[in-house]
Amino acid sequence: MGKIIEFIVLLLLCPLIGGIITKIKNNLRFRRGPSIFQPYFNLIKYFSKDEVISDKASWIFKATPYIVFASTATALLLIPIVSLDNPLSLAGDFFAVIFLLGLGRFFLALAGIDPATTFGGMGTSREIFIASFVEPVTILAILVIALSAGTTNLNSIVSLLHMNPSTIMAMFSLIMIAIAETSRIPIDNQETHLELTMIHEAMLLEYSGKSLGLLEFSTYLKQLLFFSIIAIVFLPAFSGPVFFLLKILGLSVLVSIVELSLSKMRLFRVVDFLSFAGILSVMAIIALILGV
């Protein structure tokens, strides 16, 4: 029951993160920027609009928003945020989360191709390209954490995990992954719609109205998901709502600083970026073996 409430709260809160990050970025740029509640206004706007759907598009295009939302939400549901005895850990473990995200990505990619536009295909191609590097790195990072906790059950991870050098390294690689997955600079840029640079947005290009809203919403969910994973890993000793929120805030600050301080990379530099993350986790594993 507590889980349900917590989950609903999270659902309601997750757009806020996006707002906060934008706000921080603007403030760091010495601008006023939109209020932190801007994402909510956007979502409401999208949801209250009608849709325009391409005549080339098939049912896959229409079904995708639901599937993406469902997969992301389920993944989020598996993760124990505040309440440490998540009954749903019976449904799946840490790896299952990754696979679930894969489901959403698969359909989003298809939806990119579906309406027979050039940009969509471009987005798809880049998305699957990045994904095929992100996934192994993620698995490696998770392996580090799971190894040092001795299990992949998320509840037990939260309870068993304790800080050591390898988990810290893993956490850093997780942050890099999170940047990639939430399509932020230097991998991707949420704010632009310039076809040369956009990846995630390119796939959403044909969406409008309620579906777009749904997709935006699931993007926020995904963001929250990754942030909370990192939050679990970082200083697991300090858990509970307050600490959680603090950690999330800290992460948002970090991310916005990163976004400001770096510029977007060429697509093929992404490989180096991610492989660096991979190397980090491999080093973490070695550290584990050496028992540092």
Add this chain to the structure above:
Amino acid sequence: MLFILFVLSMLMVVVEANVFHFLIAWELMSLVSYFLVIFDTENKKSIEAGTIYIVMTHFGTALLIIAFLLMYRHSGSFDFNTIQASLSSMSSMQRNIIFLLLFFGFGTKAGIVPLHIWLPYAHPQAPSHISSVMSGVMIKTAIYGMIRFIIIMLGVSSLWWGELIMVFAAITCLVGVLYALMENDIKTVLAYSSVENIGIILLGIGSSMIFIKAGLPILATLSMCAALYHLVNHAVFKGLLFLGAGSVYRATGTRNLEKLGGLINKMPWTCSFFLIGSMAISALPPLNGFVSEWLLLIVLFLGAAALTGGLKLFICLAAAVLSMTGALAAACFVKAFGITFLARPRSPKAENAKESNFLMNFGMAILATLVVLLGLGGVYIIEVLVRVSQTILGSDIDPISINNIILRPQPAQNIYLSPLILAVLLFSFAALAYLLKRLFGKEKTVTAGTWDCGYYKLTSRNEYTGTGISKPLRIAFSFFLLPFRKIEKIRETRYFIKSFSYETHTTKVFREYLYKVFLGQMFRFARNMRGIQIGSIHIYLGYICLTIILLIVFVGRF
């Protein structure tokens, strides 16, 4: 007729309890499948494919024969049990040799890289239902052989066996899926993905062998079980996919992705079955591919947790390779499905395709439901497979606890998976999303043309092509794929180019730098040998003199 014989021979392979009969059944299987490959004898390509296939498989068989004869030499019998009994007293040196022979012998049939060379030729050439059986079942007989002869009869005697198998398996996974991504012929894509899946299965088997040596019987059983489970799954969804490809080919008359597209409206049933197949093969929850790969991943994790030192890292890297394979496979099937069925038709052939008849769809429907059931009810299948792998490894510890729908790999660990619950959650959230939409009033949709940036005539030529989609990966892996492009321009004047054609291909490293070179050397050598038969009778007589003289000089030697 041939088909029945084919199935029979495969059954024989699996049931024989005598090496000699096994060998004969094996050869029979190869022979029949050869005839199935060259089924359409008019076609030059299929003959070539058949030749490559039969030669490679005979090479494998030669290795097997040698291995069997070595076993026979030691045990003096062809019966499985007697051999098994006597092999325990064999020297480790011989064991290793026999293991290598068996591994590469069966590996040729299974299509491990770099012995996979025949597979992408042979499978696409056969009629689709045949290729589905070939990919689904025939190459699995090789896996059967490995389990039967290496694990059961020979017995895992040193650690590096497992490591060797895992290394080859990892290479096989990555190479297979990369080539699958680069191909544009739909059946070739499927064939290469068979290579990849064999790799995944071998990962399981190899790790199980490692665990046996490392004294982790539970994990050994578990990973064996995962391998078997993936074997079954692959049989099902690869069969499904090949059938789908077959009906696409039948409807459009082409297998080239670049000529397909937009079939989702023309042949909805085939499309949805193919979609299920592709989801399963790219390990998406809650379908069966997901369950088996998850299980394998978990096993690897547990292994990594239990082992220490270099092996820990080794296993972790294997897990990374596995997940990378999964991601690439997903990419591959996004491409395959998306380009084939979605967007606009890219050619008149695809333009006027018809849905295939009921029976074909029915066949696919059966397999599709199987895919779903194997996913949701995977728990029960695993229950059975666990028994099987226990008998294989002769261990009786129960590596898995199952309360009705929840799978719990190792009793010690509290790791759970329940595809069913996941499915339920997914559906409920989809419903939730729908409600969320309805919350803000009734859904009204307008259909309009795709946004064309004001460019008023958007044709199928503006779509992303299959080649285009896989381009970033082609560039990222160019160190291995060695892509090259063919550009030809037809100019009217120096400045005005009338038509411009651009193809890009990848170099098949193993074919170019392994087989071509080897064959080239062999033929060059043979051509030089023609100098022996130079045509001059005097020299011929000279040979005779020489022989006599040499023999008489060295008579003492004999």
Add this chain to the structure above:
Amino acid sequence: MELFVIFGLVLSTFALVFSKRLSALIGNFALQSFFLSLLSFTEAIKGNNLELYVVAMLLLVLKVLVIPRILQNMVKEMQVNENLGFFLNPQLSLLVAAILLYLSWVFSGVVFANQDNLVKIYGTVSFLMISLGLFLMVFRMKALAQVVGLLAMENGVFLLASSVSGGMPFLVEMAIFFDIFVGVVILGVFVYRINKLFVGIDVNKLNRLRG
């Protein structure tokens, strides 16, 4: 007496190698066979048994008279140029022959160890004849040269048989003679055909079938 004959044999064999023209070659072959028949006559006289007489007679008739005559006629009829092509000129050939003589002496020493010298000498000569016959076949271009070489080899074997292992059974002897005769005839036929098809009987022209 025997030694003299043997000397003649060796001489004629060398002549066989040294001869530059077809007719000379055939003549020398006739000479060799003549010495051979002489030898077998002496054997016959020694052992005075009828079979040996018959064998010697046959040898005389076939190899000294008939076969050389046939070959000579062929040479005349086909009027090919007489010169048998050399892969190795006569002088060198003689050198080789000398070497072969020594080698065959050594060889017969090995084969007929613990035997009296006469046998060894017989062995030497016959091995010499065989090897030189082979030598002819290898190093001479003309088809007829090869025929003669073949016959020379056969002579060598005959010598060995008659001298060392006391001759073969009569029946076999006859059969072999018949065989030789037929063989020569058939070879003759082929030589004719070659001459017709390949203009000339240089065997080294027959190199269409290779590889």
Add this chain to the structure above:
Amino acid sequence: MSLLSMLIKKDKILMAVTSFSYLASLIASVSLGNTFLSTKTPISLFNIFYLDSLSVFFVFTISVIVFAATLYSEGYIEKELSHNEFTQDKLKYYYLLLNLFVFAILLVTVVNNLGMMWVAIEITTLISAFLVGFHNTKNSIEAAWKYIIICSVGIILALLGTILFSYAFLFSVGTKSLNWTDLIAVASKLDPNLVKIAFIFVMVGYGTKAGLAPMHTWLPDAHSQALSPISGLLSGVLLKTSIYAILRYTMIANRCLGISFSSHLFLLFGLLSMALAAGLILVQRDLKRLLAYSSIEHVGIIVFGLGIGGPLGLYGALLHIFNHAVTKSFLFFGAGNLVNTYGSHNIRNMKGALKVIPFTGGMVLIGIFALAGFPPFSIFYSEIMILMSTFNQGRFILGALFSIFVTIVFGAIIFYFSQIIFGEKPKNLQVVREPLIGKLSFLFLLVFIIFAGFMTPNLINGLILSIIEALKG
């Protein structure tokens, strides 16, 4: 019997009678074999003829092949006549030669006196030379010339060897004789050094005739130029007769020197032949030449098996003699039909045989898989036996070489023949009907190809076993 069929003038009847007489000879040999198996004693007729299990085995093989060949040549001649490459008198000439040839071959296997055996073999050379040069074209004459010269040289060396054997006999016993029975009786008392040298001469001499590398050089030419029925006989039977001769001497040598000497020679020549064939078969253009090289390879396999020895190896080798005889003549007949249909020896010019000449096409398809050693065909069994005994004796390198060569040859054969048999049918050819009598010969051989392997006829089995006894010495 062959003499009898020579007298007949009318060619139709001639054909019929010939094949009938060989059927008779086949039956005779079978009955002979059975009687022999029942009474384990060799049959000897006043010291000239001598039949033991070895002879009977070869007589049986020979008469099987020859019977099939005569059946086939009836169909073949029909076609040749229709192409009027043949005239009536030429046909009689052909049959005369054929019968003489077979007569000589049969003589080889039954005579006791080694000299007579030598003569008989020489006669086979002379006659078959005519059959090789039958067409009287440049190529065939060249082939015939090389054949006759090289083989005669070889044969004379063999005669030398024979003489040395008889000398050894004389030397050790004091009386002179060339009878095999006498020699074998005192074999153990012969002078080893002498026997060694003599055996080398015999080995090289008859080896030339058997087509062992490096004395094989005449073989591809002769076999590719001869008439197809004759090529069948040459590969199927003639090679085997010289192997028979070698075996005779081997028995003596083994009794005198022990197994190792002969087996080393055998292994040497066997491996050489296999290696050479494996190399050259890859680059053949000419169909019949290809088959000829594969004959070299198979003779190599047989000799290799003899060299490996051990009951299993010998069994395999002897069985392989029969199997190869059957399969190879089967294929040569098929090749003959193909060549007739396409009017060319060149593999490049042959496509879609399965469409053009269905029956032969199918037969050849079966034949090549049999030849390549696929189960359940007979050759697979004999090869695996040889390989098995190789490994049982722990001669791993030899076994590895053996399998490498066999695999290479397999690849080459499949590669070339799949081009011939499959592929679309050329426009200019229409489907060919084949005479029933020709088909019969194929079916007759096919029976042996299929069944000689996994249910070896009791006759062959028994014969081989007793031969092995004899060879052990």
